[in-house]
Structures are given as C-alpha cells and as structure tokens.
Amino acid sequence: MPFAIYVLALAVFAQGMSEFMLSGLVPTIAQELTVSIPAAGSLTSAFAVGMIVGAPLVAMLSLRWPRRTALLVFLVTFLLMHVIGAVTGSFAVLFVTRVVAALANAGFLAVGMAAATSMVEPTAKGKATSILLSGVTIACIVGVPAGAFISELWGWRAAFWAVAILSVPPVVAILRAVPGAAPDPNAPSALHELRALRTPRLVVVLVLGALVNGATFCSFTYLAPVVTDVAGLAAAWVPLALLLFGLGSFAGVTIGGKFADSNPMRLLGVGAVALLAGWLLFALTAGIPVVGFIFMFIQGTLSFAVGSTLITQAFYSATGAPTLAGGFATAALNVGAAAGPALGGVAIGVGAGFRSPLLVSAALVAVALLVGAAALLAGRGKAGAGNARSPEQAPVV
Template sequence: MPPLVFLLATAVFAQGTSEFLLAGLLNDIAADLDTTVPAAGMLTSAFAVGMIVGAPSMAVASRRLPPRLALTAFLAAFIAMHVIGAATTSYVVLFVSRIVAAFANAGFLAVTLATVAALVTPDRISRAVAMILAGTTLALVLGVPAGTLVGTLLDWRAALWAIVLLSVPALIAVAIAAPDRRTRRADTSLTAECAALQNRSLIRVLVLCALINGATFCSFTYLAPVVTDRADLHPASIPLVLALFGAGALCGVWSAGRYGDRYASRITAIGGPALLGGWCCFALLAQFPTVVLLLAFVQGGLSFALGSILVSQVMRTAVDAPTMSGSFATASLNIGAAAGPALGGWAYGSTLGSVGPLAVSAALVSVALILPRS
C-alpha cells in the first residue's frame, strides 16, 4: 500500500474526530457562548449538512486541480476554521466556521477517495478504501472520546486546538507527498462524469451506502440508553459497550480491506441478512446484558464491513467519473449519518423507547435488502 494512503488516513482521522467532537461538549459551549444547549447541538447538525452539500460541490470546484493542491487547500481551510472556532466568542462565527470546516472536510475526503482509487490497481481498491475509512472508525473509537476528555478537563476550545495540532503534521505530509499531477482519467469532462453517475447500478449502491450507514448511526447514537434503560447495566458500562462496537468496527473495516477485493459479492450476500438478523435480535433481546455486549461487537463489525465494501463498489462502478465518484460516496454516507440519528430520536421518543432505534436500524437494512438490482 502506498505510504500516502496512511498519511491521508491520518488526516481523515482528525477530520472525523472533529465531526462528532462537539456533541459531548454542548453544555460547556452553551454556557461559554451564552446560548442554549439545543442551539449548541445545531453545530453538529450544521457540520453534517455541510458534509452532504460540500462533497459534490467541492469536488466540482477542485476537479481540475492537481491532487496535491486540492488536498492541501482543503486541509489548510479545515485547520483555519478550527483556529477561528477556538478563538471566537461568537456563536454565529463558530456556527459558520463549522459549516466551512465541513465543506473543507467533504472536499478533502472526496479528493482522497478519488486519489487512492487512482494510486492502486483495481484489485486493491477495497484495501485502500478500507484504510481511509479506518481513519473515520478510529475517530469514533479513539478520537472523539479523547477529544471529549480534553474538552472536559480543560475546555471545549482546547478540544478544537487539539484537532489543529493533529492536523498540521498531516498538512505538511500531504503538501510534500500527494501527487502533483492529475491522472489522465481526471480530464474527463464534467458532463461525461455526470452521465456516468446516472448509472442505475451506481445509484443503487449509493442508496445502499446511505441506508446501511443510517442504520449504523441510528443505533450507535442511542446505545447508551439501551445499556442503562433496557439492559439495566450500570452507566459505567457504557464506555465498554461503545468500545466493543468500535472494536467490531475496526475488525469489520480490516476484514473488508483484506477480503473485499476478492469476495465482495459473497460478503454483501451473507453480511446483509446477517446484519438484519443482528439488529432484530438486538431489539428483541436487549434486556439481556450478555446479548448487548456480544451484539455491540458483532453489529459494529458487520456494519462497517458492509459500508466499506459498498464504498469500494462505488469507486469501481463509477470508473468513468474519477473526480466525482468519491464525492457522491461521501455524500451518501453522510446522508445516512445525519438521517439515522434523527430517525432514532423519533423512535426513542415513541412507545418503543430505547429499543426504538434498534428497530429502525433493522427496518433500514430491510429496505436495503429488498432494493431492486436493476
């Protein structure tokens, strides 16, 4: 695997940490900026929306630029927005900085996926994509808890400064090591790329990405109340369950990278029904602590393995859209990441209570399994 892939994964780790970091620091932000907790919560929503809109728009804006220039510019803008956010005393300025940072993040990830797809041979795309997505997975498992701890011990601004410190070495590495020339495939016209993106098989895979990722984050967001309310475990068990989910996710991404290039069809054919069965069992048996511990690991693994395989399929299917395919994959993942928790919140507030998000995850995977193939 080219060393650049590891460098890009490091930058994706920092950006993924930033995406979810402020969710654990809402009370401190609200008190410091003299606003409400719900208003502070909108900072995370703004970032998600910025990722969805920013992925295709930034891909269009940067498609004629050499990868080194585009990646460096996006990462520099991302860092600058965190400096501004950490220094400001205005909620409005912080809100705007989060949106701009999300656009930069989305552009960076879209160009990254297109770049790694061009760097490796077709039989290694799954492995390269898995390495990039491992950065996002590690952000959830390690980055967000560590950043939240820094913000709790110091203040929320220190957490943003930590993102800056983590991103600067990645910026230097990208500025030195990223390709400084576009590939020949990148000369494809935007009209031709848009036409290629209308492929029905590709659209199906993009919808699957959104559904599977939506199911993942729907339940992941509400695992804490499942642990305490349904399984009746002590609140101290919450980090353990989240860690098990994260460990499973890492195993899933590794498995997708290791076997996805050879056995993609087999993994999706078996993994999809297994994921559905897992969410159903989770919802029905969440009152049993052993089941919660086991399925947290299993569902994390299946969810991220399938998600990684699907992103690889996007890159393979959209071979005639080399600069735009990564942006559409990024947007679809973030549509799921934004819609899943919203649907989970609605279900949690219903009569289903804490098992509601688990049931919604099962429903989303069910829809994915019955989508027509043509």
Template structure:
C-alpha cells in the same frame, strides 16, 4: 501500497474523530447550551448534511486545482471551523461550524479518494480504500473515546481544540508526501464524469450505501444515552464502549478488504443480513449489560464491513469518473448519516424511548436488503428474457 495512502489516512483520522466524537459529547453540549438531547444530536446530522451536499460540489470546485493545494486548503478550512466551534457560546454557530467543517472534510475526502485510486493498480481499489478508511475506524477506537475523556475532564470544547491540533501534522504530511500533479495532463471533464450518474446500477449502490450508513449513524449518535439510561452502564465506561464499537469497525474494514475487490456480493448480502438481525437483537436486549457489551463491537464490525464494500463498488462502477466517483460515495453515505439521526431523534421526541433508534436502524438495513434482492431478481428476469433460447451459441 504507496506510502502516501496511510499518510492521507492520518488526516482522515483527525476528520473522522470530529465526525464521530459528538456521540460522546451530546449530553454535555445539550446541558451547557440549553438544548434537548435530540437537538444536540442534530450536530451529527448537520455534519452529515454538509458532507452530503459538499462532496460533489467541493469535488467539482477542486477538479482543476493541483491536488496537493486542494488537500491543504480543505484541511486549513477544517482547522478554522473547529477553532470557532471551540470558542462559541451559541448553539446556532456551533451547528454552522459543523456544516463548514463537513464541507472541508467532503472536499478533502473527494480529492483524497481520487489521489489514492490514481496511484494504485486498477484491481486494488478496495484494499487502498481500506487503508484510507482505517483512519476513520481508528478514530472510533481512539479518537472518539479520547474526545469523550477530554470532554469529561475539561469540557466538550477541549475535544474540538484537540481535533484542530491533530490536523496540523496532517497538513505537514500532505505537503511533504503527496506527489505533484503531472504537468501537461489533460484537464478532467466535469460533464463527462457526472454522466456516470445515469447508470442504474451505480444509483442502486449509492442508495444501498445511504440506507446502511443511515442505520449506523441513527443508533451511534444516541449510543451514549442508550448505554447510560437504558443499559445502566456508568457514564465513565462510555468511552470504553465507544472504543469497542471502533475496534469492531476497524476489524470490519480490514476483513472486508479481503473480499471487496473480488467477492463483494457475499459481504453485502451476508453481512447485511447479520447486521439487520444484530440491530433487532440490540433493540430487544438494550437493557442487558452483557448483551450490549457483545453487540456494540459486533455491530460496528458488520456496519463498516458492509459500508466499506459498498464504497468500493461505487469506485468500480464509476471508474471512468475518477475525480467524482469518490464524492458520489461520500454524498450517499452522508445522506444516510444525516437522515438516520434525524429519524432517530424524531422517534425519541415522539416518546418511543431511547431504544427506538435501534429499531429504525434495523428497518433501514432491512430496506437495503429488500432493494438489493429486488434488483437481483429483476436483473435475472431481464437476462432470461433477452438471452437466446435456441440457435447456435455466439463465439
């Protein structure tokens, strides 16, 4: 694996920390800025909306930029957004910084995915993606609980300062490690790459990614109050529980890397089925400490194994759109990441309890499985109709 791939993963770690850390800071942000917990949970949705909307547009904007320049510019904008977030006293401004930071993150991921897939063998996209996504999963293991610890010691603002500082060495790494674009290379065609969205199979994979990621973020956003108010776990143990979820997600990405290039079907179907059952089990046993400690890392593993495999399938299905395929995957996942917490917040506000998002997560994964099964049955029926039933077999 080229050394630039793990170096880009360090930047993804800083950005992943920002995306996930709000889950451990929701109660403190809600208290200081005088908003409800569901409203504070929308900070995750705001980031996801920025990612969903920004991914394709930022990728289009940066298509003709030198990749090194684009990566540094997006990282710098990300730093500025977090500095503003750390000093503001307005919840509205905080929401705005989440959107701006997400736009910068989306642009960085789009260019980063294009860079990675252009320098690895054509059949190694899943493995390269696993290395890059390791930054996100390590953020769950260390960055997110670290943010929760900082929030407990010095307030939630310190977590935003920490993310801004984490990005500075990532900028240096990009400047020193990302190769320059080849001179004389043919400029990419935006219109040609956008045409891949006409492919039904690609659209189905994008939909599945949105549903699975929506399920993950629906529950993860409200995991902290579920742990403390439902399971009765002391608030001091929340960072450790978030680290368990992150450890599971890291393991899931690593395990999926073994099969996402060659046997994606069993990962998506088998892992998705186990994931749906797992969310139901968590909803039923969310007041049980032992069950919670077991299920949190297990669900992290399953969610990220299935999610990372779906991203890899998008890259394969859109292989002739090397600059935009990654942005389509990012957009679809973050449509889910925006919708999931929003739906979860609605169920809590409706008085259904803090465990309600767990049921929503189960429903979203079940819907993804149903769609995948329907598409498979439809494909089989179409093949049986169009396949010749008699006559000589073609060579």
C-alpha cells in the same frame, strides 16, 4: 500500500474526531457562549448538512485541480476553521466555521478516496478505501474519548486546538508523500463525470450505502440509553459500549478491505443478512448486559464491513468519474448518518422505547436487502448467465 494512503488516513482521523467529538461538547459550548442547548446542538446538524451538500459540490469545483493541491487546500482550510473556532467568542462565527470545516472535510474525503484508489492496482480499490476509512473508525475508538477527556481538563476550546494540531502532520506529509502534478488539460470535465455517474448500478450502490449507514448511526446514536435504560447499567458502562462498537467498526473496515475487491458479492449478501439478523437479535436481548455488549461489537463489525464495501463498489461502478463518485458516496453516507438518528428519535418519541432504534436499524437493512435483491435480479436479466464477473462488474448485493 503506498505510504501516502496512510497519510490520508491520518487526516481522516483528525476530521472524524472533529465530527464525532462535538456531541460531548454541546453543554459546555452552550454555557460559555450563552446559547441554549438546542442551539449549540445545531452545530452538529450544520456539520452534517455541510458534508451532504459539500461532498459533490466541492468535489465538482476541484475537478481540474491537481489532487495534491486540492487535498492541501481542503486540509488547511479545515485546520484554520478549527483555529478560528477555538479562539472565537461568537456563536455565529463558530457556526460558520463548522459549516466551512464540513465543506472542506467533504472535499477532502471525495478527493482523498479518488487519490487513494488511483495509487493502487485497479483490483485493489477496496483495500485502499478500507485503509482510508480506518481513520474514521480509529477516531471513534480513540479520538472521541480523547476529545472528551481534553475538554474535561482544559475546556472545549482545547479539543478544537487538538484537532488543529493533529491536522498539521498530514499537511506536511501530503507535501512530501502525495504525488504532485500539473493540471491535466485532458482531465474530465464536471459534465463528463456527471454523465459517467448516470448508471443505475451506481444509484443502487448510493441508496444502499445511505440505508446501511442510516441503520448504523440510528443505533449508534442511542447506545447510551440502551445501556442505561434497557440493560439497567450505570452510565459508567456507556464508554465501554462505544469502545466495543468502535473496535467492531475497525474490524469491519479491515474485513471489507480484505474481501471487497475479490468477493464483494458474497461479503455484501451474507453480511447484509447477518446484519439484519443481528439488529433483530440485539433488540430482543438488549436487556441482558453481556449479550448486548457482544452484539455491540458484532454489529459494529458487520455495519462497517458492509458499508466500506459499498463505498468501494461506488468506485468500481463509476470508473470514469472517480472524484464525483467519492463525493456522492460521501454525501450518501452522510444522508444516512443524518436520517438514521432522526428516525430513531421519532420511534422513541412515539413511545416505542429505547429498543426501538435497534428495530428501526433492522428495518433499514431489510429495505436495503430488498433494493439489492431487486437490482441483482434486474442485472442478471440484462447481463445474461454467461457474463464473467470481475470486481467492477459484480452485483452490489
């Protein structure tokens, strides 16, 4: 793999740390900036909305830019927003910095995935994507606890400074490692890429990505009460649960990188069925601590193996629109990341208990299986039995 892909993964690590660490900083931000807890919590929602809206929009605006230029603009903007956030005394300014940082993050991911997949052989897109996404999983494992630890020692502003500092090495490395090029006058226009996206297969991939990621974050968001209220353990065990899920997610993207190019059909089909069974069994056994911890690792692995493979399939489904494919894939994943926890919260709110998010996750995966099966049957009917399948042609589930 080209060194530049690992550079991009380092930047994605810093961005993942920024996205996930905020949940642990809400109380101290609210206290220092004299706003309510719900108001401070809106910073998380602002970032999520910025990612959903920004991914396709910013990717479209940057289509004619050289990729190195686009990556640098997005990353430097992201860095500067964290510097401003770290020094401001205004909640309104902080809110704006989160929205702008999310737009920059979304643009970086969209262009970064397109750049990573363009640096490798056409049949190695899955491996390139998995390396890039490993930055997110490592942020879950190391970055989020580190952010919480830094904020405990030096306050929430120090966590923002840490993200800004972590973003500096990738800026330098992108200048040195990512190939530079003059703007291509023959580069596809936004309209051309949008037309290339109008394929039923890509739509199915995006829907599946949103459903699977919704299932993932529905349960991940409520792991703490599963540990404390369902399993009956002390709050001190929650970091272990998050660590196990994070380790599983890293294992998942690694597995996805190994098989997403060569055998996506089997990985998605078997993985999705196992994912559904896992959420159901986790819901049934969540009251047994040892079994629950095992499922935290297993479900993290399965969720990210299936999810990262779906992202790869977005690029195989839209070879004529790699930048916007990355943008819409990023948006779809963030739709799931926002909708999943909301659905889990609804289930808890109606009195279904803290096991209910696990069942909601199972329901979302079941819907994904139904959608995938319907798409598979429709695809087979159109293509005929004699068509050979390459990774680009493989059914999505």
